[in-house]
Amino acid sequence: MKYFFALLLCVTTLNLFAQVTQKRDEKLIQDVQERYSVLADSPSIRHGFYQAIYRKKTVIASGRYERGKRVGMWHYYSKTxxxxxxxxxxxxxxxxxxxVDTMRSVRYIIDDEIKPNDAIAPPIKPGSVYFGYMPYVKLIQMPAGLEEFDYTTLVATVELLVSPGGRLADFKIRITRPGGFININKVADMPLDAIEPEDKIFLPASKNGQNVGMTIIVTCRFDSRGRVLF
Known part of the structure; x- marks a missing residue:
């Protein structure tokens, strides 16, 4: 029996050691900080309580990670x-x-004919229309060769094609300059490998109760220094 308790103590000690964490405080996008912990022996794996905070005072996301995966109930808020x-x-x-889970900067395009009486439901991203799209927005970068332009006149759009099954099928980032004398339309096809598996999953769009594919357009602007504003 004493050997059993010794073994149990050893296993418990090893398990506690494996759960030792270190805190992180990093910028997610402009105006949003992440506060979370990682495993001490695996710094790339998030583990424990997580918060995303807007302008150092408003929590916009909170929940828990269990060895790199979001678990349990997560709560998502607007910037206010x-x-x-x-x-x-x-x-x-x-x-x-x-x-009111909508934003003017997020719109949807369905590649199908829509009749007046059709019931259309857009895809829903876990994380809502603000925090949920940050994994894609944070990948926006100012293309080379645009240094001569006023960055505030440029627009960046994230284009996400969601399949009828609710999977991210295609991801593009487009930089344009609407209304300018010089046309700018730079498109980058983003590798899906750059996205975490949990950020490839949506609740699918539907038309009259049937799942359909739909494109989500997320519009962002830049400040005078070329930083993304969302």
């Missing part, structure tokens, strides 16, 4: 602190979604 969505990662289900 209004609750937008509660998402249960254990059940892969939206528990709550605010009726």
């Amino acid at each position: 602190g209004q609750l937008l969505q509660n998402y249960d990662y254990d059940k892969h289900a939206i528990v709550y979604s605010s009726p």
